[in-house]
Amino acid sequence: MKSSIVIVGAGAAGLMAALELSDHYDITVLEMHDQPGGRIRxxxxKYFPQPVEDGAEFVHGELPVTLxxxxxxxxxxxxxEGAFYRVIDGHWTQEEEMIEGWDELLSRMKSADAGMTLSQFLDKYYSEEKYHSFRKEVIRYANGFDLADENLASARALYDEWxxxxxxxxxxxxxxxxxxxYMEQQCREKGCRFMYQQTASRVEWTEGRVDVFTNENKVFTAQKILITQPVxxxxxxASKAFIHFDPEPVEYLAAAQDIGMGSVIKVQLSFSPAFWEADRPDTGFIISDEAIPTWWTQRPDEAAMLTGWLGGPPAAKWMNADTGSIVDMGIQSLSAIFNTDEKMIRSLLLGSHVCTWESAYTYPTPQSPTASALLRTPLKHTIYFCGEALYEGKSPGTVEAALVSGRQMAAIIRSNKQ
Ligand SMILES: Cc1cc2nc3c(=O)[nH]c(=O)nc-3n(C[C@H](O)[C@H](O)[C@H](O)COP(=O)(O)OP(=O)(O)OC[C@H]3O[C@@H](n4cnc5c(N)ncnc54)[C@H](O)[C@@H]3O)c2cc1C
Incomplete structure (x- = not known):
């Protein structure tokens, strides 16, 4: 008879692990939502010309496992496709370097102490008044793309990503x-069971046995458990998805708090027609100094859609705002960026869709390497963790990272098979 394992979470990491373990284990996947995907949705x-991505949207390069x-x-x-523009004070520039002085910044970050945060790094090398706007731009970039809090993120690790x-x-x-x-279907064909709307809330365990209790009053018993929830x-x-362990792996739960996770607001707007096409037809990405600073089109697709992105600490402040205020903030930002009348933009708006993510993805802190190494260490051949944050590589926070982490942990579990 096959050994059994419960996997908590049907996101990219959980599905990948389920696929890789299905020949060796009897697998039950518990997922709190009514569908798989997690941060892929x-x-x-209505009113959008094509499906929209609430979460992950891009494959960041030729990433082997995703491809x-x-x-x-x-x-x-x-x-x-499309040109990358910076728009500061309404002034558009398209530059080779993302930010003037970027290459020099990277060469300094490369040799930053491992324990130095981005703020400490900027204080050390860029404290003079002449760097005031440069500092702001670097922080805006770290907030926007990495969702990083500059006071917590590691400068050296950000260098590895940038x-x-x-x-x-x-x-x-x-x-x-x-x-x-596709992945869920493959798992089902290999015999995995999917239990949706089941929130794992308590795990009672001893070496070689877990009893997983859900908020919906079900109990699942297995020899092992693999947990893929966000760190x-x-x-x-305080999270409604928090799992109480008995006995509690205190050091593991503390380590999870040492890894940074940032917030995002993603606002998607559909228009008819695309008002930016007349003046800026080649627009791909825009990074600006507006309240919603980052925007992109669907290029090469000509869909009349713009996606706005507010990340990191500035997004955290808006987590409880109503969608109307966020759409308003988006339209005001577009009006300033394109120097176009707000009323005109509003009159062309067909539909809007706002997603807020309090914990969207991981950014590296000086403590991250130690914390994620501990979380990757199996607990008495019984409790295992994986997910984008625990990826043993340079860029956590991505779908690729989640897939690789699921695959890596499946290999560890198989090698410990009892
Ligand atoms: C807005 C946004 C944009 C992004 N953009 C990109 C991008 O362009 N490119 C990219 O590569 N990555 C992007 N990412 C990151 C990417 O989506 C994630 O890194 C990846 O999907 C994480 O996968 P995971 O399996 O580790 O975690 P998750 O997808 O979070 O999966 C964990 C699953 O566990 C479930 N769960 C949690 N707790 C419990 C519980 N107690 N019981 C049962 N189930 C539970 C959750 O519901 C979830 O389905 C983005 C993320 C967001 C939020």
Whole structure:
């Protein structure tokens, strides 16, 4: 008879682990929502010309595991196109360097002490008045793209991410959700059971046995458990998805709190027609100094859609705001960026869709390497953790990181098979 394992979470990491373990284990996947995907959620929205991505949208480069799965699934993907603009005080520039002085910044960050935060690094090298706006731009970039809190994020680890960021990005045709559907289907064909709307809330365990209790009054018993929930949930008893362990792995839960996770607001607006096409037809990405600073089009697709992105500590302040205020903030930002009348933009708006994510993805802190190494260490061959934050590589926080982490932990579990 096969050994049994409960996997908590049907996101990219949980599905990948389930796929890789299904030949050796009897697998039950518990998922609190009514569908798989976690932070990958492709949805159809009225007034939008194509499915929209609530969460992950891009494949950041030629990432081997993501592309391998897309090829197996027969799903095509398209390189993102369009010019990258910076718009500061209404002034548009398209530059080779993202920020003037960027290359010098990177060469300094490369040799920063491992324990230094981004704020400490900027204080050390860029404290003079002449660097005032440069500092603001660097922080805006760290907030926006890495969701990083400059006072907590590691400068050295951000360097590792930023040095690779010039690669081509891709979009999955029809949305990332297609990849999730493919993986779930493959898991089912291999005999995995999926239990949706089951929130694991308590795990009683001893070596070689777990009893997993759900909020919906079910109990699942297995020899092992693999937990894939975001680290911000794992370490936070106030979260509705928090799991109480008996006995409690105190050091593991504390380690989860040492890894940074940032917030995001993603606002998607659909127009008719695309008002920016007349003056700025080649627009791909915009980074600006407006309240919602980052925007992108769907290029090369000509869909009349703009996606706005507010990340990091500035987004955290808006987590409880109503969607109307966020859409208003988006339209005001676009009005300033394109120097176009707000009323005119509003009159062309067909639909809006706002997603707020309190814990969207991981950014590295000086404590992250030690914390994630501990969380990757199996607990008495019985409790295992994986997910994007625990990826043993340079860029956590991505779908690729989640997939690789799921695969890596499946290999560890198989090698410990009892
Ligand atoms: C707005 C946004 C944009 C992003 N953009 C990109 C991008 O462009 N490119 C990219 O590569 N990555 C992007 N990411 C990051 C990427 O989505 C994640 O890194 C990845 O999907 C994480 O996968 P995971 O399996 O580790 O975690 P998750 O997807 O969070 O999966 C964990 C699962 O566990 C479930 N769960 C949690 N607790 C419990 C419980 N107690 N009981 C049962 N189930 C539970 C959750 O519901 C969830 O389904 C983005 C993320 C967000 C939020």
């Amino acid at each position: 492709t949805v159809d929205k 391998e799965l897309l090829h197996k699934a027969g799903i095509n993907y398209t390189a993102v 040095k690779n960021e010039q690669e081509t990005n891709f979009r999955v045709n029809g949305g990332y959700g297609r990849l999730i559907s 911000a949930v794992l370490g936070n008893p």
